[in-house]
Amino acid sequence: MNNIRVTVNGKPEECPEGTTVAAMAEKLGMAGKSAVAELDGAILSKNEFENHILKEGSKLELIRFVGGG
Amino acid sequence: MKIKINSETADALPGETAASVRGRFKPEADIIIINGFPAKETDAVKNGDEIVLIKKGETPSGRELECMLSARHTPGVYEKLKKASAAVAGLGGLGSNAAVTMARMGVGRLKLVDFDIVEPSNLNRQYYDITQIGMKKTEALRRAIKNINPAVMVETADIKITEENAAEIFAGFGVILECFDESETKAMFAAEILKRLPEAFLIGASGVAGVFSHELFKTRRLGKNCVIVGDFTNEAAPGSGLMASRAAIAANIQANIAIRHILGERDE
Numbered sequence: 001m002n003n004i005r006v007t008v009n010g011k012p013e014e015c016p017e018g019t020t021v022a023a024m025a026e027k028l029g030m031a032g033k034s035a036v037a038e039l040d041g042a043i044l045s046k047n048e049f050e051n052h053i054l055k056e057g058s059k060l061e062l063i064r065f066v067g068g069g
Numbered sequence: 070m071k072i073k074i075n076s077e078t079a080d081a082l083p084g085e086t087a088a089s090v091r092g093r094f095k096p097e098a099d100i101i102i103i104n105g106f107p108a109k110e111t112d113a114v115k116n117g118d119e120i121v122l123i124k125k126g127e128t129p130s131g132r133e134l135e136c137m138l139s140a141r142h143t144p145g146v147y148e149k150l151k152k153a154s155a156a157v158a159g160l161g162g163l164g165s166n167a168a169v170t171m172a173r174m175g176v177g178r179l180k181l182v183d184f185d186i187v188e189p190s191n192l193n194r195q196y197y198d199i200t201q202i203g204m205k206k207t208e209a210l211r212r213a214i215k216n217i218n219p220a221v222m223v224e225t226a227d228i229k230i231t232e233e234n235a236a237e238i239f240a241g242f243g244v245i246l247e248c249f250d251e252s253e254t255k256a257m258f259a260a261e262i263l264k265r266l267p268e269a270f271l272i273g274a275s276g277v278a279g280v281f282s283h284e285l286f287k288t289r290r291l292g293k294n295c296v297i298v299g300d301f302t303n304e305a306a307p308g309s310g311l312m313a314s315r316a317a318i319a320a321n322i323q324a325n326i327a328i329r330h331i332l333g334e335r336d337e
Contacts, residue, residue, distance in 0.1 A: 009289075033252070034252035034253050034255060034256035035256060036256050036259045036260050036263075036291060038291050038292045041292065043260055043263040043264050043291075043292060044260070045256070045257070045260035045261075045264075046256060046260075061289075061290070061291050061292070063259075063275065063289060063291050063297055063301070064275065064301055065252045065253075065255040065256040065259070065273070065275045065297075066252050066275050066276050066278075066299075066301065066302065066303070066304030067250060067251050067252040067255075067278075067304045067305045067306070068162075068250060068276070068277050068278035068303070068304050068305035068311050068316075069159060069161050069162055069163040069164070069248050069249055069250040069255075069274060069277065069311070069316070
Protein backbone atom coordinates (compact mmCIF):
# COMPACT_ATOMS: atom_id res chain seq x y z
CA MET A 1 0.00 0.00 0.00
CA ASN A 2 1.31 3.45 -0.91
CA ASN A 3 1.98 6.12 1.65
CA ILE A 4 0.47 9.58 1.35
CA ARG A 5 1.77 12.86 2.68
CA VAL A 6 -0.48 14.91 4.93
CA THR A 7 -0.13 17.78 7.40
CA VAL A 8 -1.27 17.11 10.96
CA ASN A 9 -1.34 19.96 13.46
CA GLY A 10 0.99 21.92 11.18
CA LYS A 11 3.60 19.15 10.86
CA PRO A 12 4.25 16.88 7.86
CA GLU A 13 3.24 13.24 8.39
CA GLU A 14 3.19 10.14 6.22
CA CYS A 15 0.51 7.50 6.51
CA PRO A 16 -0.85 4.61 4.43
CA GLU A 17 -3.57 5.34 1.88
CA GLY A 18 -6.99 4.86 3.43
CA THR A 19 -5.95 6.10 6.89
CA THR A 20 -8.98 7.47 8.73
CA VAL A 21 -9.02 10.47 11.03
CA ALA A 22 -9.73 7.97 13.83
CA ALA A 23 -6.56 6.03 12.98
CA MET A 24 -4.49 9.21 12.91
CA ALA A 25 -5.99 10.28 16.26
CA GLU A 26 -4.99 6.89 17.68
CA LYS A 27 -1.45 7.26 16.29
CA LEU A 28 -1.21 10.60 18.15
CA GLY A 29 -2.33 8.99 21.40
CA MET A 30 -5.86 10.37 21.33
CA ALA A 31 -7.73 7.06 21.09
CA GLY A 32 -10.76 7.16 23.34
CA LYS A 33 -10.13 10.80 24.28
CA SER A 34 -12.45 13.77 23.77
CA ALA A 35 -11.35 15.52 20.62
CA VAL A 36 -12.48 17.68 17.74
CA ALA A 37 -10.91 17.77 14.28
CA GLU A 38 -10.83 20.01 11.28
CA LEU A 39 -10.08 18.13 8.07
CA ASP A 40 -9.53 20.31 4.99
CA GLY A 41 -11.82 23.01 6.34
CA ALA A 42 -14.60 20.77 7.69
CA ILE A 43 -15.22 20.39 11.43
CA LEU A 44 -15.59 16.78 12.59
CA SER A 45 -16.93 15.58 15.90
CA LYS A 46 -15.42 12.47 17.48
CA ASN A 47 -18.08 10.10 16.13
CA GLU A 48 -17.27 11.21 12.58
CA PHE A 49 -13.53 10.42 12.77
CA GLU A 50 -14.06 6.82 11.63
CA ASN A 51 -15.86 7.86 8.41
CA HIS A 52 -13.30 10.37 7.11
CA ILE A 53 -10.23 9.30 5.19
CA LEU A 54 -7.08 11.36 4.74
CA LYS A 55 -6.06 12.16 1.15
CA GLU A 56 -2.72 13.17 -0.34
CA GLY A 57 -2.11 16.76 0.82
CA SER A 58 -4.88 16.74 3.46
CA LYS A 59 -4.57 19.21 6.30
CA LEU A 60 -5.79 17.88 9.62
CA GLU A 61 -6.02 19.73 12.93
CA LEU A 62 -6.75 17.55 15.94
CA ILE A 63 -7.45 19.10 19.32
CA ARG A 64 -7.82 17.07 22.48
CA PHE A 65 -10.10 18.37 25.20
CA VAL A 66 -9.17 17.43 28.74
CA GLY A 67 -11.48 18.09 31.69
CA GLY A 68 -11.27 21.05 34.06
CA GLY A 69 -12.76 24.51 34.15
CA MET B 70 -10.64 73.96 21.79
CA LYS B 71 -13.02 71.13 22.69
CA ILE B 72 -12.37 68.63 25.45
CA LYS B 73 -14.49 66.07 27.27
CA ILE B 74 -15.00 66.25 31.02
CA ASN B 75 -16.56 63.14 32.52
CA SER B 76 -17.95 62.30 29.07
CA GLU B 77 -19.57 65.75 28.54
CA THR B 78 -18.15 68.01 25.82
CA ALA B 79 -16.74 71.29 27.12
CA ASP B 80 -14.67 74.24 25.92
CA ALA B 81 -11.10 74.53 27.15
CA LEU B 82 -9.56 77.94 27.76
CA PRO B 83 -6.19 79.01 26.35
CA GLY B 84 -3.34 77.77 28.53
CA GLU B 85 -5.59 75.31 30.32
CA THR B 86 -3.92 72.73 32.60
CA ALA B 87 -5.17 69.66 34.44
CA ALA B 88 -5.43 71.76 37.61
CA SER B 89 -7.35 74.61 35.96
CA VAL B 90 -9.84 72.18 34.42
CA ARG B 91 -10.39 70.61 37.82
CA GLY B 92 -10.87 74.04 39.36
CA ARG B 93 -13.56 74.96 36.84
CA PHE B 94 -15.45 71.64 36.64
CA LYS B 95 -14.97 69.61 39.86
CA PRO B 96 -12.78 71.35 42.43
CA GLU B 97 -13.31 68.57 44.98
CA ALA B 98 -11.75 65.92 42.66
CA ASP B 99 -8.65 64.10 43.97
CA ILE B 100 -7.85 62.27 40.73
CA ILE B 101 -7.35 63.70 37.27
CA ILE B 102 -7.08 61.23 34.41
CA ILE B 103 -6.27 62.43 30.91
CA ASN B 104 -6.65 59.99 28.01
CA GLY B 105 -6.47 56.95 30.26
CA PHE B 106 -3.49 57.98 32.38
CA PRO B 107 -3.24 59.88 35.69
CA ALA B 108 -2.21 63.47 35.00
CA LYS B 109 -0.04 65.88 36.97
CA GLU B 110 -1.65 69.19 37.93
CA THR B 111 0.69 71.09 35.62
CA ASP B 112 0.00 68.94 32.54
CA ALA B 113 -1.22 71.00 29.58
CA VAL B 114 -4.65 70.22 28.15
CA LYS B 115 -4.89 69.72 24.37
CA ASN B 116 -7.77 69.81 21.92
CA GLY B 117 -9.71 66.53 22.00
CA ASP B 118 -8.44 65.40 25.42
CA GLU B 119 -10.73 63.14 27.38
CA ILE B 120 -10.50 64.11 31.03
CA VAL B 121 -12.03 62.30 33.98
CA LEU B 122 -12.25 63.99 37.37
CA ILE B 123 -12.88 61.70 40.31
CA LYS B 124 -13.62 62.47 43.95
CA LYS B 125 -12.41 59.48 45.94
CA GLY B 126 -15.16 57.72 47.87
CA GLU B 127 -17.97 59.20 45.79
CA THR B 128 -20.21 56.78 43.86
CA PRO B 129 -21.79 58.56 40.92
CA SER B 130 -24.60 57.02 38.92
CA GLY B 131 -25.36 56.30 35.30
CA ARG B 132 -23.23 57.77 32.56
CA GLU B 133 -20.79 59.48 34.91
CA LEU B 134 -20.06 56.16 36.64
CA GLU B 135 -19.43 54.48 33.28
CA CYS B 136 -17.08 57.27 32.33
CA MET B 137 -15.15 56.99 35.60
CA LEU B 138 -15.14 53.18 35.47
CA SER B 139 -13.45 53.29 32.09
CA ALA B 140 -11.16 56.24 32.89
CA ARG B 141 -8.05 54.02 32.88
CA HIS B 142 -9.08 52.19 29.69
CA THR B 143 -7.08 52.63 26.53
CA PRO B 144 -9.00 55.51 24.84
CA GLY B 145 -11.70 54.42 22.40
CA VAL B 146 -11.86 50.83 23.66
CA TYR B 147 -14.87 51.21 25.96
CA GLU B 148 -17.05 52.70 23.21
CA LYS B 149 -16.30 49.77 20.89
CA LEU B 150 -16.84 47.13 23.58
CA LYS B 151 -20.11 48.72 24.69
CA LYS B 152 -21.63 47.91 21.29
CA ALA B 153 -20.41 44.30 21.43
CA SER B 154 -21.79 41.12 22.92
CA ALA B 155 -20.41 37.79 24.08
CA ALA B 156 -21.85 34.57 25.46
CA VAL B 157 -20.35 32.31 28.11
CA ALA B 158 -21.12 28.57 28.25
CA GLY B 159 -20.48 27.26 31.75
CA LEU B 160 -20.03 29.55 34.76
CA GLY B 161 -17.31 27.76 36.74
CA GLY B 162 -13.65 28.64 37.22
CA LEU B 163 -13.28 29.68 33.60
CA GLY B 164 -16.67 31.16 32.79
CA SER B 165 -17.33 33.17 35.96
CA ASN B 166 -13.90 34.81 35.83
CA ALA B 167 -13.96 35.46 32.07
CA ALA B 168 -17.45 37.00 32.29
CA VAL B 169 -16.43 39.34 35.12
CA THR B 170 -13.34 40.47 33.19
CA MET B 171 -15.43 41.21 30.10
CA ALA B 172 -17.93 43.12 32.26
CA ARG B 173 -15.14 45.21 33.82
CA MET B 174 -13.86 46.03 30.36
CA GLY B 175 -17.35 47.07 29.29
CA VAL B 176 -18.63 44.44 26.85
CA GLY B 177 -22.17 45.77 26.41
CA ARG B 178 -24.19 42.57 26.43
CA LEU B 179 -23.31 39.26 28.07
CA LYS B 180 -25.27 36.01 27.94
CA LEU B 181 -24.50 33.69 30.86
CA VAL B 182 -25.48 30.03 30.60
CA ASP B 183 -25.28 27.35 33.31
CA PHE B 184 -27.70 24.90 34.95
CA ASP B 185 -25.98 24.56 38.32
CA ILE B 186 -26.08 26.27 41.71
CA VAL B 187 -23.21 27.68 43.75
CA GLU B 188 -21.76 25.17 46.22
CA PRO B 189 -18.83 25.43 48.65
CA SER B 190 -16.24 23.62 46.49
CA ASN B 191 -16.74 26.32 43.82
CA LEU B 192 -15.35 29.04 46.07
CA ASN B 193 -11.70 28.01 45.63
CA ARG B 194 -11.65 29.42 42.09
CA GLN B 195 -15.00 30.73 40.94
CA TYR B 196 -16.35 34.27 41.21
CA TYR B 197 -18.86 33.56 43.99
CA ASP B 198 -19.00 33.98 47.74
CA ILE B 199 -20.47 32.29 50.80
CA THR B 200 -23.65 34.36 50.72
CA GLN B 201 -24.42 32.91 47.28
CA ILE B 202 -24.29 29.21 48.23
CA GLY B 203 -27.44 27.54 46.87
CA MET B 204 -28.13 30.36 44.41
CA LYS B 205 -28.26 29.66 40.69
CA LYS B 206 -24.89 30.50 39.19
CA THR B 207 -26.57 32.54 36.46
CA GLU B 208 -28.28 34.73 39.07
CA ALA B 209 -25.24 34.99 41.36
CA LEU B 210 -23.01 36.09 38.50
CA ARG B 211 -25.64 38.48 37.11
CA ARG B 212 -25.69 40.21 40.51
CA ALA B 213 -21.89 40.30 40.74
CA ILE B 214 -21.65 41.90 37.30
CA LYS B 215 -24.38 44.44 38.09
CA ASN B 216 -22.40 45.40 41.19
CA ILE B 217 -19.27 45.99 39.10
CA ASN B 218 -20.58 47.57 35.91
CA PRO B 219 -24.33 48.26 35.92
CA ALA B 220 -24.16 49.38 32.28
CA VAL B 221 -23.67 45.79 31.08
CA MET B 222 -26.87 44.14 29.84
CA VAL B 223 -26.90 40.62 31.27
CA GLU B 224 -29.04 37.82 29.88
CA THR B 225 -29.12 34.47 31.62
CA ALA B 226 -30.20 30.96 30.68
CA ASP B 227 -30.51 28.46 33.53
CA ILE B 228 -30.29 25.36 31.37
CA LYS B 229 -28.10 22.33 30.72
CA ILE B 230 -26.45 22.66 27.34
CA THR B 231 -26.78 19.62 25.08
CA GLU B 232 -26.04 18.68 21.50
CA GLU B 233 -29.70 19.39 20.73
CA ASN B 234 -29.97 22.90 22.20
CA ALA B 235 -26.43 24.36 21.92
CA ALA B 236 -26.82 26.12 18.58
CA GLU B 237 -30.22 27.57 19.51
CA ILE B 238 -29.04 28.98 22.86
CA PHE B 239 -26.00 30.70 21.36
CA ALA B 240 -27.38 31.79 17.96
CA GLY B 241 -26.74 35.46 17.23
CA PHE B 242 -23.58 35.79 19.34
CA GLY B 243 -20.40 36.60 17.45
CA VAL B 244 -18.15 35.60 20.36
CA ILE B 245 -18.79 32.46 22.42
CA LEU B 246 -16.63 31.16 25.29
CA GLU B 247 -16.53 27.41 25.99
CA CYS B 248 -15.97 27.20 29.74
CA PHE B 249 -17.18 23.73 30.69
CA ASP B 250 -15.58 21.34 33.13
CA GLU B 251 -16.13 17.94 31.48
CA SER B 252 -14.02 16.99 28.48
CA GLU B 253 -16.90 15.31 26.61
CA THR B 254 -19.08 18.40 26.96
CA LYS B 255 -16.22 20.64 25.79
CA ALA B 256 -15.65 18.60 22.63
CA MET B 257 -19.38 18.24 21.90
CA PHE B 258 -19.96 21.98 22.32
CA ALA B 259 -16.99 23.00 20.15
CA ALA B 260 -18.07 20.71 17.31
CA GLU B 261 -21.73 21.80 17.51
CA ILE B 262 -21.01 25.52 17.58
CA LEU B 263 -18.41 25.39 14.80
CA LYS B 264 -20.68 23.31 12.57
CA ARG B 265 -23.98 25.05 13.19
CA LEU B 266 -22.94 28.64 13.85
CA PRO B 267 -20.23 29.23 11.25
CA GLU B 268 -20.28 33.01 11.85
CA ALA B 269 -19.41 32.65 15.54
CA PHE B 270 -15.90 32.89 16.96
CA LEU B 271 -15.41 30.22 19.64
CA ILE B 272 -12.82 30.45 22.41
CA GLY B 273 -12.36 27.25 24.40
CA ALA B 274 -10.03 25.83 27.02
CA SER B 275 -8.30 22.48 27.50
CA GLY B 276 -5.79 21.66 30.22
CA VAL B 277 -6.04 24.21 33.04
CA ALA B 278 -5.83 21.99 36.13
CA GLY B 279 -3.22 21.85 38.89
CA VAL B 280 -0.49 24.27 39.90
CA PHE B 281 1.72 23.65 36.88
CA SER B 282 3.65 26.45 35.23
CA HIS B 283 1.71 29.16 33.42
CA GLU B 284 4.37 28.86 30.73
CA LEU B 285 2.81 25.58 29.61
CA PHE B 286 -0.23 27.48 28.30
CA LYS B 287 -0.54 27.71 24.53
CA THR B 288 -3.26 28.83 22.18
CA ARG B 289 -4.17 26.59 19.26
CA ARG B 290 -6.47 27.34 16.36
CA LEU B 291 -9.07 24.98 14.99
CA GLY B 292 -10.06 26.41 11.63
CA LYS B 293 -10.50 30.14 11.21
CA ASN B 294 -13.23 30.58 13.84
CA CYS B 295 -11.85 28.85 16.91
CA VAL B 296 -9.03 29.26 19.40
CA ILE B 297 -8.40 26.89 22.31
CA VAL B 298 -6.32 27.88 25.36
CA GLY B 299 -4.51 25.59 27.79
CA ASP B 300 -1.72 23.06 28.09
CA PHE B 301 -3.90 20.31 26.47
CA THR B 302 -2.55 17.79 29.00
CA ASN B 303 -3.29 18.60 32.63
CA GLU B 304 -6.83 17.54 33.35
CA ALA B 305 -8.83 17.64 36.53
CA ALA B 306 -8.37 14.15 37.98
CA PRO B 307 -7.75 12.40 41.30
CA GLY B 308 -4.57 14.04 42.61
CA SER B 309 -4.83 17.04 40.26
CA GLY B 310 -7.28 19.69 41.36
CA LEU B 311 -8.59 22.91 39.91
CA MET B 312 -6.88 25.96 41.35
CA ALA B 313 -7.78 29.65 41.26
CA SER B 314 -4.50 30.99 39.91
CA ARG B 315 -4.27 28.75 36.87
CA ALA B 316 -8.02 28.64 36.13
CA ALA B 317 -8.17 32.44 36.26
CA ILE B 318 -5.13 32.81 33.98
CA ALA B 319 -6.83 30.61 31.39
CA ALA B 320 -10.14 32.46 31.87
CA ASN B 321 -8.45 35.79 31.33
CA ILE B 322 -6.59 34.56 28.26
CA GLN B 323 -10.00 33.54 26.91
CA ALA B 324 -11.41 36.97 27.79
CA ASN B 325 -8.42 38.74 26.22
CA ILE B 326 -8.85 36.79 22.98
CA ALA B 327 -12.56 37.71 23.02
CA ILE B 328 -11.75 41.40 23.54
CA ARG B 329 -9.10 41.38 20.80
CA HIS B 330 -11.52 39.69 18.42
CA ILE B 331 -14.21 42.30 19.17
CA LEU B 332 -11.72 45.12 18.61
CA GLY B 333 -10.63 43.62 15.29
CA GLU B 334 -7.10 42.85 16.50
CA ARG B 335 -5.74 39.74 14.83
CA ASP B 336 -2.83 37.61 16.00
CA GLU B 337 -1.74 36.36 12.58
